[in-house]
Amino acid sequence: MNRRQFMKVSAGAGALLLSARRAYPFVQSPTKIRKFAIGLPGLGPGGANEMGNYIPVASPNKAKYPGTDYYEIVMRQFGQMLAS
Numbered sequence: 001m002n003r004r005q006f007m008k009v010s011a012g013a014g015a016l017l018l019s020a021r022r023a024y025p026f027v028q029s030p031t032k033i034r035k036f037a038i039g040l041p042g043l044g045p046g047g048a049n050e051m052g053n054y055i056p057v058a059s060p061n062k063a064k065y066p067g068t069d070y071y072e073i074v075m076r077q078f079g080q081m082l083a084s
Contacts, residue, residue: 053080 041053048054060069
C-alpha cells in the first residue's frame with residue numbers, strides 16, 4: 001500500500017465514522033425532562049446559581065507580602081450538591 005492509497009482509505013474511513021449517527025441519551029429521553037435545569041455557577045457571589053454555588057474570586061494577600069501580588073491557593077475537599 002502506497003501513501004496515496006493509505007490517504008484514500010483513511011479519508012474514507014474517517015468519513016464513514018463521521019457520518020455514523022450517534023444516539024445521545026438526552027435525545028432519546030421523554031420530552032418532559034429539561035436539560036440543564038440548574039444553571040452553571042458564575043464568578044463571585046453575584047454569579048451564584050439557583051443552588052447558591054459560585055466560583056470564588058482570588059484576591060492577593062497584601063498584608064503578608066506588601067507591594068506584591070501574593071496569592072495563597074489551597075486544595076481541599078469540598079461537597080457539591082447536584083440536582084437531579
